[in-house]
Amino acid sequence: GESVGLHLPTLSVQEGDNSIINCAYSNSASDYFIWYKQESGKGPQFIIDIRSNMDKRQGQRVTVLLNKTVKHLSLQIAATQPGDSAVYFCAENRDDKIIFGKGTRLHILP
Amino acid sequence: KAGVTQTPRYLIKTRGQQVTLSCSPISGHRSVSWYQQTPGQGLQFLFEYFSETQRNKGNFPGRFSGRQFSNSRSEMNVSTLELGDSALYLCASSRQGPSMNTEAFFGQGTRLTVV
Numbered sequence: 455g456e457s458v459g460l461h462l463p464t465l466s467v468q469e470g471d472n473s474i475i476n477c478a479y480s481n482s483a484s485d486y487f488i489w490y491k492q493e494s495g496k497g498p499q500f501i502i503d504i505r506s507n508m509d510k511r512q513g514q515r516v517t518v519l520l521n522k523t524v525k526h527l528s529l530q531i532a533a534t535q536p537g538d539s540a541v542y543f544c545a546e547n548r549d550d551k552i553i554f555g556k557g558t559r560l561h562i563l564p
Numbered sequence: 565k566a567g568v569t570q571t572p573r574y575l576i577k578t579r580g581q582q583v584t585l586s587c588s589p590i591s592g593h594r595s596v597s598w599y600q601q602t603p604g605q606g607l608q609f610l611f612e613y614f615s616e617t618q619r620n621k622g623n624f625p626g627r628f629s630g631r632q633f634s635n636s637r638s639e640m641n642v643s644t645l646e647l648g649d650s651a652l653y654l655c656a657s658s659r660q661g662p663s664m665n666t667e668a669f670f671g672q673g674t675r676l677t678v679v
Contacts, residue, residue, distance in 0.1 A: 486665040497568070497654050497670030498607070505665065543607065550662045551620050552597065554607035 473531040477544035486547035568671035582643040589657030596638040
């Protein structure tokens with residue numbers, strides 16, 4: 455297949471709760487994965503990346519998990535804030551091209 | 565340091581015309597990649613330039629072309645515009661490009677509307 459996809463187009467989360475955004479990829483040869491955040495009217499912004507020799511990587515309030523067995527990637531955002539409201543894309547390096555998924559829109563509920 | 569700069573921010577063109585978009589990467593970055601973003605297709609890879617050479621290309625018709633100058637600034641051109649070319653065109657710069665898995669930084673994009 456030729457897809458890097460996300461399971462849900464929209465995710466609504468209560469402010470202060472943790473958010474989990476999921477992504478499935480199809481190319482088992484991909485060795486580098488990235489999460490981007492895109493706010494309205496802006497270009498995508500790098501959040502965190504992970505290489506295929508790792509299972510987990512943590513940043514500031516974010517954690518990326520990689521399960522190569524089932525070709526699944528997830529982004530966890532701790533203590534979700536209103537500023538986290540955006541569209542989140544997973545992307546993979548496939549054949550030296552960064553291929554993006556369709557994106558998940560994260561809504562923060564007050 | 566200055567981020568990725570794309571000009572112009574907005575463009576309105578008529579079917580059949582051609583358009584040139586510009587991208588100035590972050591200083592020191594030699595790789596520039598171009599993407600087309602539409603609501604239906606999402607972010608699609610157009611091409612990547614590194615040191616004035618096109619290193620990789622997506623699945624777009626030949627009407628879409630690009631180039632990179634010695635100062636790493638890049639332009640993309642779309643000829644014979646079609647209504648379906650209306651999109652947000654984004655460029656991303658990185659030090660070494662996707663082949664080296666280096667972090668890419670995006671500009672704010674150029675919003676092209678074809679009427």
